[in-house]
Every structure is written in C-alpha cells, then in structure tokens.
Amino acid sequence: DAGVTQSPTHLIKTRGQQVTLRCSPKSGHDTVSWYQQALGQGPQFIFQYYEEEERQRGNFPDRFSGHQFPNYSSELNVNALLLGDSALYLCASSFPTQANYGYTFGSGTRLTVV
Amino acid sequence: QKEVEQNSGPLSVPEGAIASLNCTYSDRGSQSFFWYRQYSGKSPELIMSIYSNGDKEDGRFTAQLNKASQYVSLLIRDSQPSDSATYLCAVNRDNAGNMLTFGGGTRLMVKP
Numbered sequence: 001d002a003g004v005t006q007s008p009t010h011l012i013k014t015r016g017q018q019v020t021l022r023c024s025p026k027s028g029h030d031t032v033s034w035y036q037q038a039l040g041q042g043p044q045f046i047f048q049y050y051e052e053e054e055r056q057r058g059n060f061p062d063r064f065s066g067h068q069f070p071n072y073s074s075e076l077n078v079n080a081l082l083l084g085d086s087a088l089y090l091c092a093s094s095f096p097t098q099a100n101y102g103y104t105f106g107s108g109t110r111l112t113v114v
Numbered sequence: 115q116k117e118v119e120q121n122s123g124p125l126s127v128p129e130g131a132i133a134s135l136n137c138t139y140s141d142r143g144s145q146s147f148f149w150y151r152q153y154s155g156k157s158p159e160l161i162m163s164i165y166s167n168g169d170k171e172d173g174r175f176t177a178q179l180n181k182a183s184q185y186v187s188l189l190i191r192d193s194q195p196s197d198s199a200t201y202l203c204a205v206n207r208d209n210a211g212n213m214l215t216f217g218g219g220t221r222l223m224v225k226p
Contacts, residue, residue: 042216056213102148105157
C-alpha cells in the first residue's frame with residue numbers, strides 16, 4: 001500500500017522564480033493538505049483540497065496556490081519566490097472527515113531559495 | 115498567545131528513564147489531539163492520538179489529556195536513544211474543519 005509520495009525531494013530556486021511541488025495521496029485518501037515547515041518550527045497549514053476544490057486556507061499570501069486533480073493528486077505552486085519561502089513543504093492526506101484520526105505525511109520537498 | 119505551545123527543549127533524559135513532554139492549547143473547544151515524532155530531516159510520523167480526558171496507552175507511550183486545563187502530554191517509558199527526535203503536538207481546533215494546528219515541537223535527547 002503506497003503511502004503519500006512527494007516530488008521532487010529537493011529543489012533549489014532563485015528568488016523571483018516560480019515552483020511547483022507535487023503530491024500523490026495515500027491509497028484510498030481523497031483529501032490533501034499542504035504544510036510549510038521552516039527550520040526549527042512546527043508545520044504551518046497552507047491549504048487543503050477536497051473534491052478538486054480548496055476547502056480551507058491558512059494565513060499564506062496568494063502567491064501560494066494549489067490544485068487537485070481527479071485522481072486526488074495535488075500540486076502546490078509558489079510564485080515570486082522569496083528567501084523566506086525556503087522550508088520543508090509537507091503534503092498530508094486523509095479522508096475528509098478523518099482529521100480526527102490524524103494525517104499521513106509524505107516525506108516532504110526541501111525547497112531552498114537563493 | 116500561541117494556539118499550541120510546547121517547550122522547545124532540548125529535553126535530555128538518560129536511557130531507560132521516563133520522558134515527559136507537555137503541550138498547552140488555547141482553543142477550549144478543541145476536540146482531537148495528536149503527537150507526532152519527527153526525526154531530523156524527515157517528515158512527521160503519527161504516534162498517538164487522544165480525544166477524551168484521561169490517559170491512553172500504546173506500548174511505551176502514554177498520552178494524557180486534561181481539557182479543563184487545556185493540557186496534553188506524552189510520556190515515553192523506558193526511553194531509548196532511538197526515541198531522540200522532535201515531538202510535535204497537534205490539535206484539531208473547534209470549527210477548524212480538518213485543519214491541524216501544530217506546536218513548535220520539543221526536541222528530546224535520550225543519552226545512553
């Protein structure tokens with residue numbers, strides 16, 4: 001049973017560029033959440049997708065956008081990258097009503113903005 | 115006041131001792147509580163969940179919840195060096211849908 005898979009594993013981008021991160025949820029899960037984890041901090045909620053729509057959003061600027069495909073996979077796009085966007089980006093999958101049971105996280109994408 | 119607060123540590127305990135990790139939360143209506151373990155450079159791994167006041171045991175781990183005090187803790191018995199990691203407390207706040215709010219994590223060091 002495949003867990004949550006994320007790609008790429010590592011990425012280096014230049015300030016001002018755009019980046020796309022990808023996530024495939026665990027088999028059977030249809031809800032995908034994205035988190036940003038800066039070094040030494042806890043994960044911060046970016047947004048959550050269900051049925052191809054953004055259903056919740058955290059306190060992140062519009063430079064952060066996403067998409068969910070019919071097969072439940074998801075993308076996170078970040079435009080006009082800033083140095084402060086350097087972080088570990090985590091994708092988590094779940095059933096829509098099962099946040100109560102916790103998320104399954106992918107291994108993350110380490111983004112470095114230079 | 116942060117929504118979920120943890121002492122950043124590091125918390126250092128000798129091998130075989132009990133490690134006690136604490137977390138407080140601000141939203142009194144929070145319903146679900148989780149402990150994640152995160153090794154350096156890795157993603158968080160769910161180790162415990164608790165929903166009702168009291169204790170919940172799973173192997174060497176015990177989660178404790180006190181909603182009146184807005185306090186949740188994790189006890190690790192017979193601590194091993196392999197338990198050395200950052201432990202993240204996460205809360206599903208009331209009216210937050212399916213979003214989990216995380217604390218900043220406590221770094222645990224178990225010394226042989």
